[in-house]
Amino acid sequence: MSRQPLRLAILEATSTLREAGVPSPRADAEILAAHVVGVERTRLGLVPLVDAEVIDLYRSLVADRAKRVPLQYLTGSVAIGSVAVEVGPGVFIPRPETELLLGWALATLEARHNAETPQVVMDLCTGSGALALAIAHALPDAVVHAVELDPNALAWARRNADKRAQAGDTPVNLYRGDVTDRDLLGELEGRVDLIVANPPYVPAGAEVEQEVAEHDPAMAVFAGADGLDVIKPMVNNAARWLRIGGAIAVEHDDTNGAQVAELFRSRRVFGDVEQHLDLTGKPRFVVARRVATEAEADRLR
Structure with missing residues (x-):
């Protein structure tokens, strides 16, 4: 299967999270995308296309977030000060x-x-x-x-x-x-x-x-x-x-x-x-x- 635009997947995710009542749908959609592709959120624009398997994983995490599973549980960590700690x-x-x-x-x-x-x-x-x-x-x-x-x-x-x-x-x-x-x-x-x-x-x-x-x-x-x-x-x-x-x-x-x-x-x-x-x-x-x-x-x- 051909590679797919990450930007469109993020737009779809934002809509899904907004409909679920997630307080910050765009930010959460971008943070999950950055987590899945392994880049900083600010560098998502440098990843225009991704494999279908990546999209599938991304949609799975978005579905969990739409069920109001905490974002930090899905990414596995949270930053405080200059360190990141694992949470779940x-x-x-x-x-x-x-x-x-x-x-x-x-x-x-x-x-x-x-x-x-x-x-x-x-x-x-x-x-x-x-x-x-x-x-x-x-x-x-x-x-x-x-x-x-x-x-x-x-x-x-x-x-x-x-x-x-x-x-x-x-x-x-x-x-x-x-x-x-x-x-x-x-x-x-x-x-x-x-x-x-x-x-x-x-x-x-x-x-x-x-x-x-x-x-x-x-x-x-x-x-x-x-x-x-x-x-x-x-x-x-x-x-x-x-x-x-x-x-x-x-x-x-x-x-x-x-x-x-x-x-x-x-x-x-x-x-x-x-x-x-x-x-x-x-x-x-x-x-x-x-x-x-x-x-x-x-x-x-």
Whole structure:
């Protein structure tokens, strides 16, 4: 069979995805095409014709996307910072908004860089390991610890960590654990310079996209009636892990930024509490700094 125009296949795919209600049909059609032919999306124009087998594979992936299988599951990976991590069934897909949290974390670490003392970082609810691995790649002299409760997600994190270590990045220390557990990682008490967390935070019963409802692990998405069942106890753990001057950033639902900020302000060991917005102007993550010991905080009450 003769070769076929890729451009026409992309137009057909765009129409199929639009009819299925996919939010960004043209972009998804192009990303899947680039994945199938093995080029950057911006170079699709350099591939005018492809074999019939390629078209068949492409149409199969488009059909899956039309059923609202996540795009990242179909391509097998997602980029965050300067790294790509593998994702698939059983692990939460990192969102573009988390790039903002990563940017804040890297800027904070770089501003406090001390070549004589490696900075200690924790990534809580690491999922695929995306944040931890992006930090380890950008700052190879940091000591990065990552915690995940779900064994399926942790398996993805280990796979990604092994891949990044083979590529020459600093290894990340992975742990299976509950970030709300008061006894978790007691050996790190008072030693951590920075904590990042993208925990479950969607209020139970909230309406979510079909991809989230049918494919993201529920335990990585929902967190009680107000979305704070994980964040509330996690704040207390952060207080004991952080050294004086250490900082934390926690991603949250766009409906409870003020509540998360108040959780930090109510603990007197924290100061410099700030809310950060995403690119659409919605509250996305809260940052705070540990400014006092528990004894000092008690004297302030």
